[in-house]
Amino acid sequence: MASVQQAVPMYAGSGAGAEEARRAAEQERARRARQKQALNLQKENILSQRTSNPARRQALEAALAQIEAEIARLD
Numbered sequence: 001m002a003s004v005q006q007a008v009p010m011y012a013g014s015g016a017g018a019e020e021a022r023r024a025a026e027q028e029r030a031r032r033a034r035q036k037q038a039l040n041l042q043k044e045n046i047l048s049q050r051t052s053n054p055a056r057r058q059a060l061e062a063a064l065a066q067i068e069a070e071i072a073r074l075d
Helices: 016-048 056-072
Strands: none
Touching: 016 056
16 A cells, blocks of 8 residues: 555645745745835835926936836836
């Protein structure tokens, strides 16, 4: 008579290692989602600011470009 371990085939991706990999992937996905949310809040803040100072406007545009590049990198 075959033992239970012999009767049940072990598939790649099963077991504790697969669970750890799934958990790590989920944590990474959650980290990226939080980071993207924070960047979008920063973007909204920059877009809401109004200024007539050309230097300040240029700094805001540069910050906005940097934030948009980071968001694109996360996608």
